Structures are given as C-alpha cells and as structure tokens.
Amino acid sequence: MADTNNTQNAEDIRKDLEKQIADLKKEVTKLSKSLSARGEEVYEDLRNQAGDAYEEASVRARGAAQQVRTQAHAVSEAIRDNPGTAATVLSSAGILGFLIGIVIGQAMNSDDRRSHRWY
Numbered sequence: 001m002a003d004t005n006n007t008q009n010a011e012d013i014r015k016d017l018e019k020q021i022a023d024l025k026k027e028v029t030k031l032s033k034s035l036s037a038r039g040e041e042v043y044e045d046l047r048n049q050a051g052d053a054y055e056e057a058s059v060r061a062r063g064a065a066q067q068v069r070t071q072a073h074a075v076s077e078a079i080r081d082n083p084g085t086a087a088t089v090l091s092s093a094g095i096l097g098f099l100i101g102i103v104i105g106q107a108m109n110s111d112d113r114r115s116h117r118w119y
Contacts, residue, residue, distance in 0.1 A: 079086040
C-alpha cells in the first residue's frame with residue numbers, strides 16, 4: 001500500500017513537472033515572438049531615422065555645392081576683371097604660407113633635436 005502511494009505520488013509529481021515544462025515552453029515561445037516583433041520595430045525605426053538623416057544630409061550637401069559653385073563663379077569673375085590684383089594676392093598668399101611653414105619648422109625643431117640632425 002505504501003508502495004502504491006509512492007508510485008501515485010511520483011506520477012503526480014512527474015505530471016506536474018511535465019505541465020510546468022510545457023507552460024515554460026509556451027512562455028519562452030511568447031517571449032521569443034515578442035522580442036522578435038520588438039526587434040523588427042526597432043530596426044524599422046532606425047531605418048527610418050537613417051533615411052531621414054540621409055535626406056537631410058543630401059539636401060545640405062546640395063545647398064553647400066550650390067554655394068561653392070556660386071562663390072567659385074564670383075571669384076573667377078573677380079580674377080577675370082582684375083588679373084593684376086589676383087596675381088598679387090595669390091603671390092602674397094604663397095609667400096606668407098612659405099614663411100609660416102619656415103616659422104613652424106623652426107619652432108618644432110628644438111635644441112634637444114639638434115643632435116639628431118644629419119648635417
């Protein structure tokens with residue numbers, strides 16, 4: 001009789017565990033579907049945001065390109081109208097850039113580095 005109670009008790013526990021496992025499997029399936037749906041929503045949101053950012057950047061780039069073309073046209077007109085002045089300005093800018101390069105080169109070449117020179 002004790003053996004029958006133990007067998008029935010074990011059978012009840014086994015059935016209860018099987019039910020719990022089945023319930024857990026259902027819950028995992030629901031969570032998986034929920035996560036999948038949420039992932040798709042996040043993906044779509046990010047995709048839409050990226051598309052909007054691309055469109056905005058594209059519009060700005062077109063505006064900047066148009067502005068550069070306008071400025072380039074204005075500069076070319078000024079150079080055509082005043083070739084002597086343009087040559088003087090460009091020569092002065094070149095000389096100024098050369099002098100700045102020399103000053104920066106001298107500033108970077110400290111006394112500690114003098115021993116590493118090849119000459």
